[in-house]
Amino acid sequence: MTTNHDAHNGAPVSARLGIWAFLATELLLFGALFTAYAQFRITHAELFHQEHLKLNRMLGFLNTLVLLTSSLTIAVGIAAIRRGLQKVLKICLALTLALACGFLFIKYLEWSHDFHQGWFPRTNLFFGLYFMMTGLHGLHVIAGMALMVWLLIKAQRGAFSAEYSTPVEITGLYWHFVDIVWIYLFPLLYLIG
Amino acid sequence: MADHATSSLPGDRGYLSEQGWRSWALTMDHKRIGVMYIWTTLGFFVVAGILALLLRLKLLVPGPALFSDHTYNVLFTMHGAMIIFLFIIPAIPSALGNFFIPLLIGCRDVAFPRLNLFSYWIFVAGILVTVGTLVAPMDTGWTFYTPYSTRTSAAVTSLSFGLFLIGMSSILTGLNFIVTIHTMRAPGMSWYRMPLFIWAMYATSVIQVLSTPVIGITFLLLAAERVFGIGIFDPAKGGDPLLFQHFFWFYSHPVVYVMILPAMGIVSEVVPVFARKPIFGYKAIAYSALAIAFIGFLVWGHHMFVSGMSTISGVIFSFLTFFVAVPTGIKIFNWIATLYKGSISFDSPMLYALSFIFLFIIGGLTGLFLGSLATDVHVHDTYFLVAHFHYTMMGGTVMGLFAGLHYWFPKMTGRMFNETWAKNAWWLVVAGFNITFFPMFILGMQGMPRRYAEYPAKYQPLNVVATVGSWFLALGVIIMFANFVRSLRNGEPAPDNPWRGLTLEWQTSSPPPEENFHEIPTVTDWPYGYGNRNEASRDH
Amino acid sequence: MPYPTILRASEASLVSHDVDAVFIFILAIAGFFFVLTQGLLIYFAIRYRKKKGVEESTPYITGNHALEVVWIVIPSLLLVAIFAYGLTVFIKMRTPLPNATEIQVTASQFTWSFKYPDGRSVANELRLPVDQPVKLIMISRDVIHGFFVPAFRQKQDVLPGSYTYLWLLPKRVGTYDIYCSQYCGTGHSLMRGSLIVMPQPQYQAWLAAEQQKQKAGAQSPAEHGKALFESAGCGGCHSIDGSPKVGPTLKGIFGSRVTLNNGQSLVADEEYLRESLEEPNEQVVQGFQPIMPSFKGSLKQDEISALIAYMKTLK
Incomplete structure (x- = not known):
């Protein structure tokens, strides 16, 4: 290609617009699951109450803290690179990645406990939705981690600066979205029966 | 508008110069990606069309014939699923949209060219996965209603993943177009100077981005239902089969506007060019596209009046449904008014555009019977419905696509097609279409249900008429495609602006150079300034 | 077989006529717009076709607000009318019928x-x-x-x-x-x-x-027999709880030893019970009058078998 698209002066605007449109898509993806949750919580209130007590609230709460912290670290990273602080960015990305790993590890502990107890997606509607929702969210966390690794590699090569930080910014938006989804999932699944 | 005509040297193949498979498979040129979409989608149009001919052939007789009832069910499922997901959704947006959005707004490519190529290849990956399901062919109908789809032995799970990928491609394409239209218009092209095709594509892209994820998650849930048994759609586990239908139609209703809006956009481009008149009511047409997109999200329940949904929901959905008719009517009236006092030449793009209007009026008006609660109960799930959606989708979208293919063929290929043969094909297509599908309205009114491999003998005469009509239709399409294929090599070289259009794509060479415009044009007026400005005051 | 097309309203059920009336109402409106739009489309296409050799000169008309308001408002009102009419019939369709x-x-x-x-x-x-x-x-x-x-x-x-x-x-x-x-x-x-x-x-x-047929076929012989016991009026003379009525009780009758009014005794098996139904006064139980009517002819063979099967259950 002869055209240098990066040179187009609208690039940052287009990237931001693109990620917001993508997040709108993501919102509707999870929106359908939340709709299913709402319907069955009304029609099967008793079941949902009984089953949600089986989940480990402490681990859920811990995971909420972990993910919130990771949102903070990536936000700090973005603020840093806007001022050109590459080293801070790298530290923040690494921290975010580590926290995401921690989140998944805790999730793994929860799931293996569930399976050990004989609670599977087919057990009942509540667990069907629980595994579906946390599973889809988990996939988003993994996708986010892949992005962090990619950003770290690029950052290592010094790709980002105060002038150019678009990939970091849009990944940050994505990561906040993943965080927000969890902020809804946690109370709906663990706290409100 | 400044004249940027870049009359190329004879024999200059523009963006088509580069040869070899890599120049296509790895291209980030929106035009080449558009061309790949055209071949892919038209390929499935042909396959699905052959399946339709087989279905019609079996329906010549009411009893068992030709192949088993199960095969019939498989064939109509494949016909529907292919036409919807592999042809009609991507046909105009991904194919012609990719090629012409940057050309019509005067830029060199879409906003994210790499993402664009990626979209194409996950589309292909999705197709490969769905083709893989032929080992246990689907027999669920393209609607995949649960719990049938969770129980059948067909390969529903892998099909779900295939369609999920195709949906992802659709989302990313829509996202790409939204950003392109927002950020990459040529200098001077304000929103109200955009061609109406762009308005239509903008509305379309918004629908794609907002509705497709819901079918995506629905397919995932369907797969999870079959693999893990989560039971959300299974009444035996306390789940709700109607929830599947709500999810399904939350996508599949808006998506009919993904199919029809771009075709309306093409008609809005073609009619003024060949009537030599400014488009009548530009803003009304532009805003009605957005209105259709918006209202389209609120009416999915009109597919479910007899599904067991509550009466009050039916009433609300019916009421909202009628408001889709208003913006649609606006467009129809505006196109007709554009013809008034024009100087109309009947070249093949115009013939297809006019037949779009003619057939879509029938499709739209018969929609009133389906939107009204009392009459829908009777005609729902009958051949009346089949006729209605073929009048809107084939009489509408496909005619719009054909109009677009003829209109832009010279630009895309640098060749003219044979106009006489194009007209001959048009007669056959339009006549064959009406003979095929009009009898289905009557069959539906008489109560013949859809998806019937065998039917009571009293319905036979009209079925015979429909089947015979399908042969004329097929012949017309064959002639049209033969004309295109022959003209690819042997057609007369096309001038830059064979139809004397004012939109930007006509200001570059045919075919366009790789970078579209040697110099990005500056826009100083709207693109419909046909006619004598002294003869009537401007009311735009 | 009555198969009315939609224009000749179906009178087959309560709502069919109403549905067809809505259909015709919509058809009239749709027909009007069909003729209007297609007529104008074809008329304009012919009237304003490009003429050979004539310099094209078309007016620069970009819109007409009054006209556009008209074709937004009037169709909208008609659409509301269609909705309302369809709604009333739909409600009628969904309203429970009393004494159904x-x-x-x-x-x-x-x-x-x-x-x-x-x-x-x-x-x-x-x-x-x-x-x-x-x-x-x-x-x-x-x-x-x-x-x-x-x-x-x-x-x-x-x-x-x-x-x-x-x-x-x-x-x-x-x-x-x-x-x-x-x-x-x-x-x-x-x-x-x-x-x-x-x-x-x-x-x-x-x-x-x-x-009747069902009693013969679909039920078990004993159930069938019970129904016959009731419908043939056996209970008028024979109890099933052991108390004597006009005739002997049928409780535990099958397999019991019966003493007849001629002094003989026998075991009440199938054959005895069949004979007692067909020729009731040949072998009358001691202490009872020979007054029972014969059911020969009025009960078919399988019905007799069913009654016997029923009697076996009376323990």
């Missing part, structure tokens, strides 16, 4: 099963008396089906796991098609049935005959 006979409809791949209030189940054939409201209570055993009677202009999906309902009021005698309208698998197109609407007297006669 309840019939259980069970759909399965690929059969309709209709269960009448008297407990009989019939596959793929539903008989109804004319002018008698009916409530169909429908459920599916497997996938979603659709209960559709075109002549009645009525349709309702049948779901697994929850009931759906349909109220019918047949108004005209005849045989009508029942179709499955929701795709349900390989045999979907053969999942058809008949709805037979009969005049009241014929329906009652049919009903009685069916109930």
Whole structure:
């Protein structure tokens, strides 16, 4: 290609617009699951109450803290690179990645406990939705981690600066979205029966 | 508008110069990606069309014939699923949209060219996965209603993943177009100077981005239902089969506007060019596209009046449904008014555009019977419905696509097609279409249900008429495609602006150079300034 | 068989006429707009076609607000009218009919099963008396089906796991098609049935005959016998609880030793009981009068067997 698209002066605007449109898509993806949750919580209130007590609230709460912290670290990273602080960015990305790993590890502990107890997606509607929702969210966390690794590699090569930080910014938006989804999932699944 | 005509040297193949498979498979040129979409989608149009001919052939007789009832069910499922997901959704947006959005707004490519190529290849990956399901062919109908789809032995799970990928491609394409239209218009092209095709594509892209994820998650849930048994759609586990239908139609209703809006956009481009008149009511047409997109999200329940949904929901959905008719009517009236006092030449793009209007009026008006609660109960799930959606989708979208293919063929290929043969094909297509599908309205009114491999003998005469009509239709399409294929090599070289259009794509060479415009044009007026400005005051 | 096209309104059921009226109302409006738009389209296309050799000169018309308001407002009002009319008939369709006979409809791949209030189940054939409201209570055993009677202009999906309902009021005698309208698998197109609407007297006669037949066939012999015991009036003379009435009690009769009024004694086996029904006064139990009528001829052989089977249960 002869055209240098990066040179187009609208690039940052287009990237931001693109990620917001993508997040709108993501919102509707999870929106359908939340709709299913709402319907069955009304029609099967008793079941949902009984089953949600089986989940480990402490681990859920811990995971909420972990993910919130990771949102903070990536936000700090973005603020840093806007001022050109590459080293801070790298530290923040690494921290975010580590926290995401921690989140998944805790999730793994929860799931293996569930399976050990004989609670599977087919057990009942509540667990069907629980595994579906946390599973889809988990996939988003993994996708986010892949992005962090990619950003770290690029950052290592010094790709980002105060002038150019678009990939970091849009990944940050994505990561906040993943965080927000969890902020809804946690109370709906663990706290409100 | 400044004249940027870049009359190329004879024999200059523009963006088509580069040869070899890599120049296509790895291209980030929106035009080449558009061309790949055209071949892919038209390929499935042909396959699905052959399946339709087989279905019609079996329906010549009411009893068992030709192949088993199960095969019939498989064939109509494949016909529907292919036409919807592999042809009609991507046909105009991904194919012609990719090629012409940057050309019509005067830029060199879409906003994210790499993402664009990626979209194409996950589309292909999705197709490969769905083709893989032929080992246990689907027999669920393209609607995949649960719990049938969770129980059948067909390969529903892998099909779900295939369609999920195709949906992802659709989302990313829509996202790409939204950003392109927002950020990459040529200098001077304000929103109200955009061609109406762009308005239509903008509305379309918004629908794609907002509705497709819901079918995506629905397919995932369907797969999870079959693999893990989560039971959300299974009444035996306390789940709700109607929830599947709500999810399904939350996508599949808006998506009919993904199919029809771009075709309306093409008609809005073609009619003024060949009537030599400014488009009548530009803003009304532009805003009605957005209105259709918006209202389209609120009416999915009109597919479910007899599904067991509550009466009050039916009433609300019916009421909202009628408001889709208003913006649609606006467009129809505006196109007709554009013809008034024009100087109309009947070249093949115009013939297809006019037949779009003619057939879509029938499709739209018969929609009133389906939107009204009392009459829908009777005609729902009958051949009346089949006729209605073929009048809107084939009489509408496909005619719009054909109009677009003829209109832009010279630009895309640098060749003219044979106009006489194009007209001959048009007669056959339009006549064959009406003979095929009009009898289905009557069959539906008489109560013949859809998806019937065998039917009571009293319905036979009209079925015979429909089947015979399908042969004329097929012949017309064959002639049209033969004309295109022959003209690819042997057609007369096309001038830059064979139809004397004012939109930007006509200001570059045919075919366009790789970078579209040697110099990005500056826009100083709207693109419909046909006619004598002294003869009537401007009311735009 | 009556198969009215839509323009000749169907009188087959309570709502069919109303549905057709809505249909014709919409058809009139649609027809008007069809003629208006297609007429203008074709007229303009011909009238303003490009003429050879004439310099094209078209006016620069970009819109007309008054006209646009007209073609937004008028269609909108008509659309509301169509909605309202369709709504009223829909409500009528969905309003429960009082005193409706309840019939259980069970759909399965690929059969309709209709269960009448008297407990009989019939596959793929539903008989109804004319002018008698009916409530169909429908459920599916497997996938979603659709209960559709075109002549009645009525349709309702049948779901697994929850009931759906349909109220019918047949108004005209005849045989009508029942179709499955929701795709349900390989045999979907053969999942058809008949709805037979009969005049009241014929329906009652049919009903009685069916109930009779059912007693012969569908039930176990003992159940059948119990029904016959009641319908033939045996209980008038014979108790089943051990107390003597005009005749001896039938409690524990089978297999018991019986002393006859001639002094003989025998075991009451099948053959004895059969003879007692056909020639009741040949071997009369001691202490009772020979007054029992013979049922020879009035009870068929299988009915006698059924009664005997019933008597075996009276322990």
